[in-house]
Amino acid sequence: FFNAVLSVYEALPIKLLLYQLLHIKPIRNAVICVIQGPWAESMMHDAMERGHWVFFQNCHLAPSWMPTLVRLIENINPLKVHENFRLWLTSLPSNKFPVSVLQKGSKMTIEPPRGIKANLQKTYMSLTNDFLSSSTKVFKSLLLSLCLFHGIFTDGNLNICISQLKMFLDEYQDIPYKGLQYTAGEINYGGHVTDDWDRRCLLSVLEDFYCPAVLSSDHVYSASGVYQQIDTKLDIKGYLAYIRGLPINDTPEIFGLHDNANISFAQNEAFALLEAVVRLQPRATSAGGKTLEEEIVAGIVEKIPPPFDVEEVMEKYPVLYEESMNTVLIQEVIRYNKLLEVICLSLRDTVKALKGSVVVSSALELMARSLFNNAVPDMWQGKAYASLKPLASWVSDLLQRINFLQRWISNGIPPAFWISGFFFPQAFLTGTLQNYARRSGTSIDTIGFDFEVLVKSVSEITEIPDTGCYIHGPFLEGARWDNKAGQLTESQLKTSSLRDLCMPYLQDTHTSWSCSVCFCTTGHSTNYVISLELPTRHTQRHWIKRGVALICALDY
Structure with a gap:
């Protein structure tokens, strides 16, 4: 009597349902409603008596009403319900949707087309020859550009953009490119984007598709010419x-990416497959009778050092107005101590739970499962720094971070800071600004950072600079640094561009284009640290589309 439709589209299931209503003659009436509690319940009872169709849309938005829906469906009596009654449910994939409802009904999954070719084909198959023949050449050219852009950023309403494009071309003598870019980039597509760096990328790509150059019949959207503008005289079959x-x-070129992006894409798919295989492997005991989790716990316990002595650190590096790095060090030590305490306590409880000494709680069970799958436990991540590494690499990275702080405590302020080793890099940057502001008598609100990449290695840096500081550790993604030219340049084909950079602050030597690079901890802009200005001969839009970023740590 009912069907469940799981879709990432909101309007598509309605269109499919209305199409069925218009082509199935015995079904005369239908009720389409949004879940509104008692009103939806009464409408469903009425439809069961009269043989109507009921459509409950976006069930994932009403999780509190799902138990009521389960009760209604369980109480359906096939002998008393009208034979023409049908119940349609739509929802995005959600763990709140009742499994029992899915098991009792017919299920249909609707997924978006994958890839530019599939998106273009879907869009143009929905158009008619009358629509294209009645359109101008300018509209056809911009329509193809818009559809190509939609193939790259599918999270937007293409139909509204097409209507707005036609409206702008009909009402304005000159093509309002800025208006088209604003409505598409800031509203229809950019309205779904909440991150400023992601919106900047979207707008940079959109400029290549909403520009006067696309009106040329020989315009190409990619360097190879695979994606190009076509003759506007063609009909639907030609398109x-x-x-x-x-x-x-x-x-990758249609996205503005380097060809090496194919390598990263293949690696990510392989890692995802291997991770799924690891999660499916059965748990087994070793030859000594110990479980794999017990062996992993024993290995980690041997490596994890004891917490820092905070009082000793505060005595050796007291809070001083002249040196903000002392405060940064104390804060870092306190943060890492909290993490070490959680690790030691959870490992001890896990061993007891595996041996049956204590009751296995849900948190300990999840932790044991994470250890078995070589994943960082959630209770550790809640107290830890941002990282995407698996458990083994994460533990090794943690030990390197602790050694970095231990060398700082033992040997004094280092000449070059490993910025990837900071729990909270933003505090270190603020401390650097405070030192410069207090020594120069300048307000901290009026100063900022300049950057210069050094050719020398970290071991060659033995003295602390007079102004600013040296840092090392960030990895460059999406481009490479040319030491001879002293600027940002293209990655070498089939060669990883991830490399460690060393640079000082407050040194301005820019002689060409400058590119603002997002500096983040994990590659996600939500972990944004600071933007860097690096010299380059390409425009900033070029590197934005390349996805260039500096990353504190890799994910392996």
């Missing part, structure tokens, strides 16, 4: 023939 000739797998 579809061109679309069918496009590659099934999208090339």
Whole structure:
């Protein structure tokens, strides 16, 4: 009597349902409603008596009403319900949707087309020859550009953008490119983007598709010419023939990425597959009778050092107005001590739980499962720094961070700071600004950072600079640094561009284009640290589309 539709589209299930209503003659009436508690319940009872269709849309938005829905479905009596009654449910994939409802009904999954070719084909198959023949050449050219852009950023309403494009072209004599870019980039597509760096990337890509150059018949969207503007005199069959000739797998150049992006994409897919395989492997005991979790716990316990002596550190590095790095060190020691305490306590409780000495709680069970799957436990991540590493690499990285702080405590302020070893890098940056502001008598609100990449290695840096500080540790992604030219340049083909950079602050030597690079801890802009200005001969938009970023730590 009912069907469940799982879809990432909001309007598509309604269109499918209305299409069925118009083509199935015995079904005369239908009720389409949004879940509104008692009103939806009474409407469902009425539909069961009269043989109507009921459509409950976006069930994932009403998780509190799902138990009521389960009760209604369980109480359906096939002998008393009208034979024409049908119940339709739509929802995004959600763990709040009742499993029992899915098991009792017919299920249909609707997924978005994957890739630019599939998106273009879907869009143009929904158009008609009358629509294209009645459109101008300018509209056809910009429509193709818009559809290509939609293939890159699918999280937007293409139909609204097409309507707005037609409206702007009909009402304005000159094409309002800025208006088109604003409505598409800031509202229809950018309205779904909450991060400023992601929106900057979206707008940079959109400028390549909403610009006067796309009106040229020989315009190409990619350097290879695979994606290009086509003759506007063609009909729907001509457009579809061109679309069918496009590659099934999208090339990185249409996204503005380097060809090495294919390598990263293949690696990520392989890692995801291997991770799934690891999660499926059965748990077994070793030859000595110990479980794998017990062996992992024993190995970690041997490596983890005791917490720092905070009082000793505060005595050796007291809080001074002249040196903010002392405060930074104390704060870092306190943060790492909290993490070490959680690790030691949880490992001890896990061993007891595995041996049956204590009751296995849900938290300990999740931790044991994480240890078995080589994943960092959630209770550790809640007290730890941002990291995407697996457990083994995460423990090794933690030991390196602790050694960095221990050398700082034993040998004094280092000449070059390993910025990747800080629990909270932003505090270190603020401390650097405070030192400069207090020594120069300048307000901290009026100063900022300048950057210069050094060719020398970290071991060659033995003295602390007079102003600013030296840092090392960030990895460059999406580009490479040319030591001879002293600027940002393209990555070498089939060569990883991830490399350690060493640079000082407060040194301005820019002689060409400067590119603002996002400096983050894990590669996600939500872990943003600071933006860097690096010299380059390309425009900033070029590197934005390349996805260039400095990352504190790798994910392996």
